[in-house]
Amino acid sequence: MSTTRYPSKLALDPSVVRRARTLARQVGRPIVRLAKTHTTVSVERAVLRLAGVTGADPDGIPWVNRLVDAVRVDVGLEHGVALPVWDAMLAGGHHDLTELAQKAATGGVGFRIPEGRDAARATKAATRQVGAGIRTIDRRRQERERMVRRIGDAPRTPWIYLIVATGDIHEDIPQAQAAAREGADVIAVIRSTGQSLLDYVPEGATREGYAGTYATQENFRLMRAALDDVSRELGRYVRLTNYASGLCMPEIATLAGLERLDMMLNDSMYGILFRDINPVRTFVDQRFSRQVHARAGIIINTGEDNYLTTADAVDEAHTVTVSQLLNEYFAKEAGLENWQLGLGHAFEINPEVPDSFRLELAHALLARQLFPDAPLKWMPPTKHMTGDVFRGYLLDGFFNLVGAMTGQGILLVGMMTEAVVTPFLSDRDLALQNVRYVMEAAGKLHEDFHPAPNGFINRRANQVLGEAVELLERITEEPGGTALLAAIADGTFGLMKRPADAGKGYDGVVAHAPTYVNPATDILEGGAAR
Amino acid sequence: MSDATIIRPYGDTTGDGMVQMSFTLPVPHDKRAEGAALQLAAKMGMDPALLVHAKAMGPDYSFFIVYGQVNHLVDLSTVEVVEREFPLLSAKEVNGAIKARLRRKLVVLGACIGTDAHTVGIDAILNIKGFAGEKGLEYYREIRVVNLGAQVLVPDLVAQARAEKADAVLVSQVVTQRDAHLTNTREMSAAFREAYPSGRTPLLVVGGPRFGASATTELGVDRIFGRGTTPAEVASYLVHALAS
Numbered sequence: 001m002s003t004t005r006y007p008s009k010l011a012l013d014p015s016v017v018r019r020a021r022t023l024a025r026q027v028g029r030p031i032v033r034l035a036k037t038h039t040t041v042s043v044e045r046a047v048l049r050l051a052g053v054t055g056a057d058p059d060g061i062p063w064v065n066r067l068v069d070a071v072r073v074d075v076g077l078e079h080g081v082a083l084p085v086w087d088a089m090l091a092g093g094h095h096d097l098t099e100l101a102q103k104a105a106t107g108g109v110g111f112r113i114p115e116g117r118d119a120a121r122a123t124k125a126a127t128r129q130v131g132a133g134i135r136t137i138d139r140r141r142q143e144r145e146r147m148v149r150r151i152g153d154a155p156r157t158p159w160i161y162l163i164v165a166t167g168d169i170h171e172d173i174p175q176a177q178a179a180a181r182e183g184a185d186v187i188a189v190i191r192s193t194g195q196s197l198l199d200y201v202p203e204g205a206t207r208e209g210y211a212g213t214y215a216t217q218e219n220f221r222l223m224r225a226a227l228d229d230v231s232r233e234l235g236r237y238v239r240l241t242n243y244a245s246g247l248c249m250p251e252i253a254t255l256a257g258l259e260r261l262d263m264m265l266n267d268s269m270y271g272i273l274f275r276d277i278n279p280v281r282t283f284v285d286q287r288f289s290r291q292v293h294a295r296a297g298i299i300i301n302t303g304e305d306n307y308l309t310t311a312d313a314v315d316e317a318h319t320v321t322v323s324q325l326l327n328e329y330f331a332k333e334a335g336l337e338n339w340q341l342g343l344g345h346a347f348e349i350n351p352e353v354p355d356s357f358r359l360e361l362a363h364a365l366l367a368r369q370l371f372p373d374a375p376l377k378w379m380p381p382t383k384h385m386t387g388d389v390f391r392g393y394l395l396d397g398f399f400n401l402v403g404a405m406t407g408q409g410i411l412l413v414g415m416m417t418e419a420v421v422t423p424f425l426s427d428r429d430l431a432l433q434n435v436r437y438v439m440e441a442a443g444k445l446h447e448d449f450h451p452a453p454n455g456f457i458n459r460r461a462n463q464v465l466g467e468a469v470e471l472l473e474r475i476t477e478e479p480g481g482t483a484l485l486a487a488i489a490d491g492t493f494g495l496m497k498r499p500a501d502a503g504k505g506y507d508g509v510v511a512h513a514p515t516y517v518n519p520a521t522d523i524l525e526g527g528a529a530r
Numbered sequence: 531m532s533d534a535t536i537i538r539p540y541g542d543t544t545g546d547g548m549v550q551m552s553f554t555l556p557v558p559h560d561k562r563a564e565g566a567a568l569q570l571a572a573k574m575g576m577d578p579a580l581l582v583h584a585k586a587m588g589p590d591y592s593f594f595i596v597y598g599q600v601n602h603l604v605d606l607s608t609v610e611v612v613e614r615e616f617p618l619l620s621a622k623e624v625n626g627a628i629k630a631r632l633r634r635k636l637v638v639l640g641a642c643i644g645t646d647a648h649t650v651g652i653d654a655i656l657n658i659k660g661f662a663g664e665k666g667l668e669y670y671r672e673i674r675v676v677n678l679g680a681q682v683l684v685p686d687l688v689a690q691a692r693a694e695k696a697d698a699v700l701v702s703q704v705v706t707q708r709d710a711h712l713t714n715t716r717e718m719s720a721a722f723r724e725a726y727p728s729g730r731t732p733l734l735v736v737g738g739p740r741f742g743a744s745a746t747t748e749l750g751v752d753r754i755f756g757r758g759t760t761p762a763e764v765a766s767y768l769v770h771a772l773a774s
Contacts, residue, residue, distance in 0.1 A: 167708075178588060193644060193710065197683070211708045274680055309648050383650055387739065387757075420740075422708060426554045426593045429585075 006407035006446070010369050010461045011453050016469060017370065023472035024325035030482040032333050034280060035287040039518065041199070041508035043288045044068050044081040046250035047520045049258075050133030051126070053097045054217070056203040063101035064251070065200045070104035074111040078513035082126035083119060084111035090121055097129075113515070127519040134295065134523050137257035141297040144260055147228070148237045154185035155236060156443075158378065158403055158411035160435060162428065165190035167209030169219045173226045180230045180238045183432050186263060186410065188241035189223060191215050196246025196275055197504060201255065215242050215252055220259035239263055241301070244289045245271055247281070247505045253289035257296035263342065263410075264293060267303035268330045269323065272488060274306055278503035279488055290334030291524040300336065301410070302327040305346035305379035307493065313348040313383075317363050318467035319493060320345050322475075324367060325468070326484075328374070335524070338373035342410050346379035347399040355456065357398055362460035364406040365451070370465075378403045380414025392416035396431065400438035405446050411435065535606045547599040549576070554593050559586035567594040575600045612743040614763070616770030621670055624765045628672035631773040632697075638667055638768065639696040639732070641678040641687050642703070644714040651737055652677065652702035655761050666761045673765065684718050688725045691732055697772050698733040700764070703741070711738050712749065719750030733771050735764070 045064040056062045071077065071084050085100065088109055094100040103109045114122050154160075162184035164175045176187045192209035195202075205222060206214040213219060220242065227238045239262035244253040249266070256264050268286055271277035293300055304320040304327075311319065324343045331341055345367050349356045367376055380399050385392045396414035403411045413431045415423045423431075451457035471492070478486035482500075491497040541548025553570070557563045564584050571579035576598030583595035619627070628636045640656045642648065654661035656677045658668045668675045676694050678687065691699050701718060703711035715736050722731045737755040746754055753767060 182588065211710050276681065309650070383648065424554065425587055425591055426552065429587045429593065 005372050006368055008369050008372070009446075009449070009451055010365055011458055012366075012369060012462065012465060016462075016465055020321075020325055020370075020465065020469050020472065021329075023469065023476060024322075024329045027472060027475050027484050028326055028329040028333070031283050031484055032287065032330070034482060035284045037512050038280060038284045039077060039080060039510050039512060039516065040250070040281055040284050040505070041065075041068055041072070041077065041510075042248050042250045042285055043518070044071075044077060045248075046254045046288065046292070047081060047126075047130060047518060048085070048097065048101075049251055049254050050520050051097060051129040052133060053101060054203075055098055057102075057105060060203060062200050062203060063098050063105070066105035067097070067101035070101075070107075070109070071111050075113050077510040079113050079515055080512075080517045082130070082517045082519050083113055083122050083515070086122040086126040086129075087112065087114040087118060090118075090125060119515070119517075123517050123519065126517070127522070130519040131523055133254075133258070134520065137254075137292070137296045140257060140260040141295075144237070144262065144297060147231065151231050152236045154239075156439070157375075158408045159185035159239070159375075160432070161186040161188060161241070161377075161410050161412045162432075163188045163190055163412075165209075165212045165422075167192065167211070167213055168207040169205050169213055169222055170207060172213055173223060176223060177226060177230045179428065180227065180234060182429065183436070184238065184413075185236070186239045186241055187223075187227060188263075188265075189213050189215075189219070191243050196243070196271065196277075199247045199505065199508065201248050201251050215255075217255045217259060220255055220261055224260050241265070244293070244300075245303075246275065247277060247285075247508070249282075249285040250288040250292070253292040253296075253298075256298060257292050261298060263299045263301055264289075265303065266290065266293060266300040267306075267323075267344070268327050269488070269493060270303040270306055272498050272503065273493055274303075276498065276503050278506035278509065279485055279498055279500050281503070281505040281509050284509060286330065287334050288521065290331055290336055291521065294335035294337070294340065295524055297340070299340045299342050299375065300331060301342040301377045302344045304344040305348070305377075306344075308346050308348035309383055313346070313350070314353060314359060317359075317464045318471055320363070321366065321370070321464055321468035322471050323493070324371065325472070328371065338371075339375065341371065341374035342377040343367065343371055343374050344377045344379060347381045347395075347402060347414075348379075348383050350384055351395060357402070358456050359460060360398075360402050361405065361451075362457040363464060364402050364408065365457065366461040366464055368406045368408070369461075375409025376407075377410040377412065378408035379412050380418070382418050385416070385418035385420075387420050389416040389420065392418065393430070393434065397434050397438060400435050401442055401445075404438055404442050405449050407446060537604045537606060538602075539600060547601065548597065549600055550595065550597050551576075552593070552595045554587060554591050556591055558589060559584060559592040563592040564594075567592070567596060571596045571598055575602055577601060616767050618762060619766040619769060621665070621762070621765070624670055624762075624769050625672040627769045627773050632672075635672055635674040636698070636768060636772060637674045637676070637694055637696045638698050638700060639676045639678065639687070639691050639694055640700040640702070641682040642680045643682050643684055643687060643701055643718055644703070644705070644710055648680075648702075648704035651704055651739075652700060655700065655702075655737065655759070655764050661760055664760045664762050667765055669761075670765055673768075684714075684721045687718065688721050691722070692725070696732045698735060698768050701734070701736045703736060703738040711740060712745075715741075715749045715751060723750065733768065735767070737764075 045068050048064040053064050071081050162179045164172050166172050190212035192212040192214045202214045202216050205218045231238045241263040244264040244266045271282045272279045304323045381395050393416040415427050417427045475487045480486050485500040489499040538547040539549050579598035585593050587593050640652045656675050657666045667673050734751040735753045736751050739757045741754045
């Protein structure tokens with residue numbers, strides 16, 4: 001995103017900002033150690049997807065699942081799938097990995113952990129084949145950069161972000177193209193209800209989603225191709241967003257890289273808190289998926305807005321800041337750069353609260369100034385949209401105004417029919433008129449907007465930052481080697497208690513053996529083969 | 531005018547019958563489209579109808595705002611409403627009734643099911659913090675509250691209800707895209723009917739802004755609460771249904 005840096009407007013004490021980042025690092029580091037010493041079924045399946053395994057059995061269970069399951073039964077996953085799978089390939093008799101998976105699924109192949117020279121040969125073969133997948137991701141990234149250069153980029157920031165969600169990819173496509181023609185810079189295809197809890201990625205083009213459309217490789221490909229067409233027509237590259245979250249986060253990230261998606265929802269704790277996915281599973285999956293996103297040049301969007309759907313947006317404002325700091329730490333550690341950090345926040349303060357607009361400005365400015373080089377994802381009101389669509393339209397106008405005044409990078413367009421109906425065609429048009437009016441009328445208002453040094457906005461921003469530091473300090477004081485896991489277990493975030501040894505997908509977490517091999521991680525961390 | 535039983539909509543003068551409406555027609559915006567909009571308004575009983583705004587929504591659709599007078603009359607004497615079928619009790623009365631009749635704490639299990647992450651409704655009813663100045667059910671000494679939070683799977687909800695021996699299960703549904711709230715609620719009530727012997731299911735209560743209050747039979751639940759429901763109303767209902 002080629003924006004000039006938003007000038008600083010708040011008088012934040014640099015030593016407090018430094019302290020906040022130091023604490024976030026302290027809290028995050030043990031989690032990274034945990035992620036580096038564990039793997040999951042989905043990480044291993046992502047390795048196989050990078051190596052080119054596609055397709056599913058007649059029941060729709062992908063071959064990557066069948067192969068990982070077969071390896072796990074024979075030799076466990078603590079060594080990773082690469083050693084046993086490529087050892088079996090080198091033994092001969094299989095045309096390709098997919099055929100090996102098919103045979104393994106019927107018990108026709110046995111696996112072993114190769115040692116010595118056999119292990120070296122298997123690792124080399126695996127690295128070659130997985131490396132080819134990563135080179136495809138590299139080519140997709142170059143393709144995007146070339147298209148943005150030749151076709152043109154979004155004409156201004158914030159990028160306007162619109163959602164489509166019909167359940168049928170062939171319905172989504174014309175809707176997405178229409179939304180792009182109406183002015184959307186970013187199209188997000190919402191996933192089908194419950195996909196995040198599926199421990200496999202469905203296959204093929206799908207027409208039967210529920211309140212959203214399944215994320216599949218073929219759906220990704222179809223939508224990206226349709227948006228390429230409309231990008232050429234409009235003379236600006238229209239970006240595509242999906243969701244790298246849930247139990248298949250690493251695989252979805254991989255498919256996104258392979259099919260040139262541009263942005264992915266990818267929060268460090270959302271799955272834990274809101275989907276009750278096991279914390280360790282989430283952190284391990286998340287690190288791998290972020291390494292893939294870093295390589296693919298994908299912008300991640302984090303999910304701090306979700307905290308405010310359950311917690312009070314004033315009392316708990318600092319939990320958003322804490323989560324942003326943690327998301328930043330984990331993202332940087334995984335190799336993402338500032339321009340790839342669409343850190344989330346939202347306009348969710350109860351409009352009945354006195355000075356609610358000034359509070360929103362203070363919170364949005366705080367995020368802007370703490371992360372001056374990140375695009376920031378600004379989310380519209382949902383919780384206090386009452387069904388009074390007229391009042392909702394006004395609220396969305398104020399939301400857009402905060403976005404304009406605080407230099408947000410990605411603006412999710414608010415609908416006045418939020419919580420009433422799936423947006424009508426006219427709702428989307430009215431919402432875009434609202435955005436356009438505010439941006440044209442007040443888009444440069446930030447030039448004249450200088451909160452008084454000791455005024456309400458400055459005081460509030462400093463207060464929230466101070467509370468964030470206090471919360472981070474409390475987390476570091478939690479017992480055990482991984483304070484963040486303890487904090488999540490006792491309900492520090494969003495008031496939901498999530499113990500480290502419970503939650504969905506825990507049985508898919510495996511600690512590494514000393515001989516664990518993952519050629520994808522090796523390449524992604526080494527930066528080789530680019 | 532409060533004793534009149536026949537009324538009309540009110541614009542700025544009693545009896546003027548003025549209403550507003552907006553809609554989209556799947557035709558390009560031109561004179562014919564505007565005529566079509568007025569034809570729809572006339573067929574809906576707006577006479578005279580005033581087309582105050584018309585705008586193209588892309589090449590193939592047009593959006594209209596129409597103001598006009600409707601000739602329909604509303605007969606208040608035939609309006610049906612679901613009246614509260616139970617008396618509103620104070621916290622003290624609720625605790626007293628539970629203690630006297632159940633002789634143990636009343637166990638309430640609460641959750642948002644499906645993908646709904648909006649716990650604002652269930653939290654307003656259950657959390658001590660409460661809603662509209664009233665404290666939530668956690669505040670009631672004789673009620674034991676287990677709040678499972680957001681995005682609870684139906685099988686987990688049923689399992690927890692059995693494990694906690696819940697007397698009542700409260701489910702909140704805010705997200706209503708494609709009627710998800712109705713589908714989720716039916717799935718939930720069916721799962722309870724399947725898991726429990728007939729007549730032994732816990733009291734099933736759903737709440738949310740878009741439920742019709744009279745759809746209990748259709749959704750297989752015992753009671754539906756709508757927008758603006760307070761914790762005291764829920765507590766009073768639980769006592770009415772379980773401890774009286």
